[in-house]
Amino acid sequence: MTSSSRPTVLLTGASGVLGTALLAELPSSCDVVALIHRCRCPAAAQQIHGDLTAPHLGLDRATYTDLARRVDVVVHCAAVTDFTKGPEATHALNEAGTRAVVEFAADAGAVLHHISTAFVARHELTRSRLGRETGEAGARPEDYLDSKRAGEQVVRDSGVPSVIVRPSIVIGDSRTGEISAFQGLHGILLMLLRGLMPLVPLPAESLIDFVPQDVVARTIAALIADDRREGETWVTSGREALRAQQVLDLVSGVCTELGLSTLMPRIVGADMVDRLIRPVFLAGGLPKRALRRFDDMLAMTALFSDAPVFPTSLGQRHLAQPPLTGPQLEAALRQTLLHLARAKKLGNVPEPAVARPMAAGVPA
Numbered sequence: 609m610t611s612s613s614r615p616t617v618l619l620t621g622a623s624g625v626l627g628t629a630l631l632a633e634l635p636s637s638c639d640v641v642a643l644i645h646r647c648r649c650p651a652a653a654q655q656i657h658g659d660l661t662a663p664h665l666g667l668d669r670a671t672y673t674d675l676a677r678r679v680d681v682v683v684h685c686a687a688v689t690d691f692t693k694g695p696e697a698t699h700a701l702n703e704a705g706t707r708a709v710v711e712f713a714a715d716a717g718a719v720l721h722h723i724s725t726a727f728v729a730r731h732e733l734t735r736s737r738l739g740r741e742t743g744e745a746g747a748r749p750e751d752y753l754d755s756k757r758a759g760e761q762v763v764r765d766s767g768v769p770s771v772i773v774r775p776s777i778v779i780g781d782s783r784t785g786e787i788s789a790f791q792g793l794h795g796i797l798l799m800l801l802r803g804l805m806p807l808v809p810l811p812a813e814s815l816i817d818f819v820p821q822d823v824v825a826r827t828i829a830a831l832i833a834d835d836r837r838e839g840e841t842w843v844t845s846g847r848e849a850l851r852a853q854q855v856l857d858l859v860s861g862v863c864t865e866l867g868l869s870t871l872m873p874r875i876v877g878a879d880m881v882d883r884l885i886r887p888v889f890l891a892g893g894l895p896k897r898a899l900r901r902f903d904d905m906l907a908m909t910a911l912f913s914d915a916p917v918f919p920t921s922l923g924q925r926h927l928a929q930p931p932l933t934g935p936q937l938e939a940a941l942r943q944t945l946l947h948l949a950r951a952k953k954l955g956n957v958p959e960p961a962v963a964r965p966m967a968a969g970v971p972a
Contacts, residue, residue, distance in 0.1 A: 622685070633829045660704075661705055703758040710768055724772050726843075734753065779793065809876055817844050849917070
């Protein structure tokens with residue numbers, strides 16, 4: 609792909625969180641074709657209905673051949689990210705679907721940008737792998753992480769020119785907090801805003817690594833513009849990630865700002881939860897639905913408890929995206945909280961004020 613060319617980009621998962629954000633960041637010099645399945649994508653001018661779990665992406669032979677002839681770059685964002693979907697459905701898209709995308713990229717002679725997750729580096733921290741009781745939890749992070757690790761291996765084994773992109777938790781737009789779909793962290797933040805979380809089973813100093821969706825999207829766009837064809841890119845907060853106590857303090861401040869009289873939870877260690885709180889105080893005293901919600905939270909927070917710092921690629925020259933700073937992350941999380949409260953009609957939420965994107969190295 610030369611600087612004078614007009615590349616055609618095939619985007620999977622175009623209606624999802626990162627796909628939606630990326631459509632807003634890709635330059636007009638790109639022709640973008642969105643491969644859609646169940647949901648249409650109004651932001652994409654060109655859309656093709658397909659299925660990553662079917663042969664030839666669910667396309668007829670003529671359409672597949674024509675698409676392969678046109679496409680220069682494939683950005684594979686489509687994935688099952690719901691921890692409750694189970695191993696079969698999760699691997700069907702995240703591993704087998706990635707294999708289908710890799711085969712298409714090979715047929716097209718295209719560069720593949722495979723969107724994975726930074727949490728592949730923490731697959732050994734799930735409660736089941738640590739030998740801890742999973743209780744009533746429906747959330748199984750290990751299914752998701754195993755499938756994403758398998759998907760990465762498919763990409764590495766293929767020989768296709770490819771870049772693996774590993775974002776941490778993706779939150780809403782840094783300027784408005786808006787996001788196309790609420791995800792796992794949003795559920796925990798909502799429980800905090802509503803005062804439904806009496807305790808947090810996480811050391812106060814644990815790093816909660818998240819990145820705004822627009823930062824991830826701009827990073828992917830920069831990789832395409834730079835014609836990157838190999839390597840791994842970590843889109844994370846790294847050492848600047850907020851600590852659990854900082855997140856709780858920020859939520860508390862937003863609650864005060866919105867006029868919500870919400871009590872903040874107590875921070876306790878996972879060992880105390882396992883030895884005392886859950887078996888003695890919760891197991892017989894909570895409705896099954898509430899206990900399952902608590903066990904789901906245990907499953908998710910295990911990935912952060914005393915976990916090592918993620919590496920970050922932000923700040924590398926070709927990405928044109930400086931490392932995120934603590935003040936930027938606080939500002940972005942505040943916008944996510946306000947958007948969440950606005951969507952759920954909690955408190956007195958002001959209308960969003962559009963600010964500059966996080967690209968200049970100063971708080972937006």
